Amino acid sequence: MAREGYATLLRGRASWYGRRFQGRRTTSGERFNRHEYTCAHKTLPFGTRLRVTNLTNGATVVVRVTDRGPFRHERIIDLAEVAARPLGIVDAGAATVVAEVVDSTTPLGIADTPENLAALRAGDPNPEAPFTAYLLPEVPAVSVALAAMPASPATAAKAPQFVVQAGTFIDAQHARAMQARILTIDPALPAEVLTVTVDGRAANRVVVGQLASWLAAETVRRNLQLWGIAGLVCQVPTGQAAADPDKPVLAVATSLK
Missing domain, CATH: 2.40.40.10 (RlpA-like domain)
Structure with missing residues (x-):
C-alpha cells in the first residue's frame, strides 16, 4: 500500500x-x-x-x-x-x-x-x-x-529543557537501584544519578533527561507512574548545565493525570 x-x-x-x-x-x-x-x-x-x-x-x-x-x-x-x-x-x-x-x-x-x-x-x-x-x-x-536546520545560538540558548525527577535518596545505593529499575522498564531512557545538596546535606537524585519538550517529559513521567514510580517534571533553568549539582531545577505544573 x-x-x-x-x-x-x-x-x-x-x-x-x-x-x-x-x-x-x-x-x-x-x-x-x-x-x-x-x-x-x-x-x-x-x-x-x-x-x-x-x-x-x-x-x-x-x-x-x-x-x-x-x-x-x-x-x-x-x-x-x-x-x-x-x-x-x-x-x-x-x-x-x-x-x-x-x-x-x-x-x-x-x-x-x-x-x-x-x-x-x-x-x-x-x-x-x-x-x-x-x-x-x-x-x-x-x-x-x-525543521531539521540547527537553531541559531540565540534561539538554542532560550530553548527550555526538561527532566523527570524520579527520587532523591541519602543512600547512593538506593538511588542506583532506582536508576536500574527505570532502565529495566526502558533501557533507552536517559536515567542518571546526580549528586545534589538538600537542606545542607549531600543527596543522590535520580533524573531522566534532559528532554526537549514538556510533553516528552510528561509522557515519560506518566509511563513511570504506571510502573509505580512517582516522578516530577521539572524545567532546567536557561543556561544551566545538565548535571549542575549545586543549582536546583525549577518545578513546573504536572496537573495531568
Missing part, C-alpha cells in the same frame, strides 16, 4: 499482551519481551516501524512489528506491555489509535505527539468504520529540511 510522497496510516483498536507471553517465540522467530517496544500486526513486514498514537490522549510510541495478530475483536494491532502502558491501554484494555508507518531509523520508544495529529484524524476517509487504512500526503521535503 506504500506510495511515494504519502504516509501509510492505519486507524482502529489496539490491544496489548504481556507477562503471559513473556519469552515465547513470536511469528518472526524472536522471543517476546514485554519490556521491548514491539507489536503484532496481521500483514505488515517484520521490522516495520509504526508510530502509534492514542487518539483520545495524544500519547505516542514507536514500535517494531515482530509478531502476527491480533485475530479477534476487530483490533488492528497488539502492543507489548511497555508500549501499551504510556498509551493508557493496559488499564483500559484497548484504545482507538492511529498507526503511521515511519522510517526504519526512527528511534523506538516514547515519542512526541505528531504535530499533524489533526490532519491524521481529518484524513480518515471512513471515520465511522471500526477500522481503516488510508494514505496521507507527507510533509514536503523542504519543510522537513527547514
